[in-house]
Amino acid sequence: MGYVAVTGGEQAIATSLDLIERKRVAGGLALDVDTILSCLPELVQQVESEGSLWAPEVAATAVKQACGSVEEAVFLMRAYRSTLERLYTSRVIDTDEMRVDRRISAAFKDIEGGQILGATRDYSHRLIEFELADETQASVRDRARELAERLADTAVPTAPDALARVPRVLTYLRSIDMVRDWPVDDTEPVDITKTPLSFPAPRSVILQALSRGLTQAVIAIGYAAIRGFGLSHPTVGELRRGSVAVEIDAPGAVADAPAEDAYYLGSIPVTEVESLIVADEVDEQGEHRSALDVGYGLVVGTDESKAIAMSVLDHSLRADDVRFPTQDQEFVLYHIDGVEATGFISHLKLPHYVTFQSKLDSALRSVAEKGGEADA
Numbered sequence: 105m106g107y108v109a110v111t112g113g114e115q116a117i118a119t120s121l122d123l124i125e126r127k128r129v130a131g132g133l134a135l136d137v138d139t140i141l142s143c144l145p146e147l148v149q150q151v152e153s154e155g156s157l158w159a160p161e162v163a164a165t166a167v168k169q170a171c172g173s174v175e176e177a178v179f180l181m182r183a184y185r186s187t188l189e190r191l192y193t194s195r196v197i198d199t200d201e202m203r204v205d206r207r208i209s210a211a212f213k214d215i216e217g218g219q220i221l222g223a224t225r226d227y228s229h230r231l232i233e234f235e236l237a238d239e240t241q242a243s244v245r246d247r248a249r250e251l252a253e254r255l256a257d258t259a260v261p262t263a264p265d266a267l268a269r270v271p272r273v274l275t276y277l278r279s280i281d282m283v284r285d286w287p288v289d290d291t292e293p294v295d296i297t298k299t300p301l302s303f304p305a306p307r308s309v310i311l312q313a314l315s316r317g318l319t320q321a322v323i324a325i326g327y328a329a330i331r332g333f334g335l336s337h338p339t340v341g342e343l344r345r346g347s348v349a350v351e352i353d354a355p356g357a358v359a360d361a362p363a364e365d366a367y368y369l370g371s372i373p374v375t376e377v378e379s380l381i382v383a384d385e386v387d388e389q390g391e392h393r394s395a396l397d398v399g400y401g402l403v404v405g406t407d408e409s410k411a412i413a414m415s416v417l418d419h420s421l422r423a424d425d426v427r428f429p430t431q432d433q434e435f436v437l438y439h440i441d442g443v444e445a446t447g448f449i450s451h452l453k454l455p456h457y458v459t460f461q462s463k464l465d466s467a468l469r470s471v472a473e474k475g476g477e478a479d480a
Contacts, residue, residue, distance in 0.1 A: 111442050112203060112377070114308065122262050124171075127171070127465070128169075128171050131265075132170070134394070135168055135439060137161055137165055137168065138163045140164040140167055140168060141160055141164045141227075142239030143276050144167070146405070146406065146407070147167060147172075147174070148160055148163045148164050148167060149163075149373070149404070149405030149406060149407070150174060150319055150405065151174060151177045151178055151181055151256075152404060152405065153162040153315070153316060153403055153404045153405045153407070153410075154178040154181075154316055154317070154318060154319065155177075155178045155180075155181025155182050155185060155316075156181075156182065156185060156297060156316045157181050157182075157184070157185040157188075158372050158404060159181075162181065163177070163181060166178075166184075168179040169245040171225045171243050173464050174442075175318075175442055175443075175446040176288060176449075178442055178443060179446065179447075181303040182443055185297075191465065192352040194350050194351060194352050194369070194376055195347070195351045195352065195353065195366060197348050197350065197374075198345075198348070199334065199348060199374070199376050199402070200269075200272070201269060201348065201349065202219060202268065202344060202346040202347065202348050202374070202376070203346045203347045203348075203371075204269065204344050204345065204346040205220070205222050205223070205345060205346050205347075206220055206221065206222025206223065206224065206343075206344070206345040206346070207219065207220040207222070207270055207342070207343065207345070207346075208221065208339075208340070208343050209221070209273045209340065209341060209343070210339055210340040210343075210408060211272060211273065211339045211340065211341045211342075211380060213359075213458055215273050215342075216270070216271050216273075216276075217270035217271055218270075220270075222345065224408075240385050243387025250300045250346040258390060263269055272378075273341050273342035273378070274314060274341050274342060274378055274398065277341070277380075277396060282395060282396050283380075283395065283396050283397075283398060284383060284395045284396065284398070287472075289307070291306065291308070293308035293312075294308050294309050294312075295312075296309055296312045296313060297412070298361075301313070301437060301438065303433050303434050304433060305433050306423075306438065307418075309437075310418065310421050310433065311400070311402070311414075311418065313437045313440065313441070313442065314401070314414040314418065314437075315402060315403050315404070317437075317440030317441060317442070318440055318441065318445065319407060319409075319410045320400050320419065321442065321445070322410050322413045322414055323409050323410055323413045323441050325413070325417060325419050325430055325436055325439075325440065326412070326414070326416040326430075327413065328429075328430055329416050329417060329420045329428070329430035329431075330416060333428045333429065333430050334416075334420045334422065334428045334430035334431060335420070335427075335428070335431070336379075336381050336399060336419045336420045336430075337381065338379035338381050338399055338412075338415065338416055338417045338419070339379065339380045339381075340377060340378075340379055340380075340382060340412060341378045341379060341380045341398070342376075342377070342378050343375070343376070343377045343408060343411070343412070344377075345373070345374070345375045345376075345406055345408065346373070346374070347371040347372065347374070348371060348372060348374055349368060349370075349371050350368075350369045350370055350371065351366040351367060351368050351369060351371060352367050352369060353365070353366055353367075354366065354367060366454070367412055372403070372404060373404070373405055373406060374402060374403065375401075375402070375403050375405065375406055375407060375408055375410075375411040376401070376405055376411065377399075377400070377402075377408070377411040377414070377415045378398050378399075378400060378415065379398065379399040379400075379412065379415040379416060379419070379420050380396045380397070380398060380399075381395035381396065381397045381398075381399060382394060382395075382396060382397075383395055383396065386423070395405050397419060398419075399415035399416055399417075399419030399420075400414075400418050401413070401414030401415035401416075401418060402414070415438060417430065419434060420436075421433055462478075
């Protein structure tokens with residue numbers, strides 16, 4: 105269900121579009137795309153993630169056109185994406201080969217490969233730096249040079265070749281049989297950009313919908329699941345952030361061709377989370393035992409909160425006994441889609457004269473009938 109209805113006088117509509125464009129240019133300042141990419145990278149990444157299209161310059165242009173409205177920019181990205189021809193399907197991305205620039209575990213203090221804090225606000229004071237209001241191009245360059253000199257004396261990897269490939273934290277838990285086993289599912293994934301949602305949805309649909317869902321909605325519903333409106337209270341086994349290679353098979357290549365026969369297209373930044381949730385399972389002898397279930401989250405970009413919330417909801421939506429809305433596939437997957445939600449809410453601003461008049465007439469008749477009964 106999608107609402108993009110427009111109605112009204114042609115001249116009035118044209119004028120409304122002129123007014124919104126005048127609002128964008130009224131200040132007389134041109135915000136170029138490179139500045140948006142450089143200064144607002146997380147905003148651009150959110151638009152790319154929810155728009156299901158990794159194209160930084162296009163996303164930055166959408167942000168500019170939308171005057172900073174994330175919902176509008178994502179709508180523009182999805183509309184543009186729908187015009188593109190899909191020429192290739194990439195090979196399966198192997199996150200074991202991720203070049204990691206940040207990697208932490210809340211479950212273990214000491215992990216193989218070490219904890220890598222990387223760039224994060226987790227340990228910062230949330231105080232507004234008012235001096236940024238007076239920042240200049242020269243001061244930015246000076247600050248960048250100062251930070252480069254300071255970081256040169258630390259062990260922080262900066263060059264792509266220096267970024268770490270690290271083992272998974274959960275490997276240890278699997279080795280001692282503390283993680284629930286799930287059968288390998290090689291079923292061809294359903295592409296939700298081409299196939300309408302239907303329920304019950306396979307896991308490929310669930311993960312796609314969560315990954316490209318409205319960031320704030322995924323976080324909010326994941327938070328609800330943790331607070332008590334669900335059964336998933338996780339411990340982050342591992343959060344890793346970095347870049348992964350995207351490759352396609354060479355034309356005419358046979359299935360399972362060696363890696364050296366593939367074409368490397370580039371790398372994209374991703375954030376991956378494996379959360380641990382205590383679960384009860386029945387072994388082969390019919391006895392109950394506690395084990396650890398894994399919730400999985402993978403998002404394009406660097407939004408760690410969304411990836412964690414996605415892992416929570418991935419676990420919630422695999423529940424056999426649906427007791428909470430956060431375990432209901434239809435409730436979650438329909439309502440985290442930002443374009444659908446924005447379109448439906450926005451359509452309420454459009455004329456509803458006929459339907460409202462019908463409701464009003466019905467209400468007036470009801471009032472009149474009750475008044476007549478009271479008089480009698």
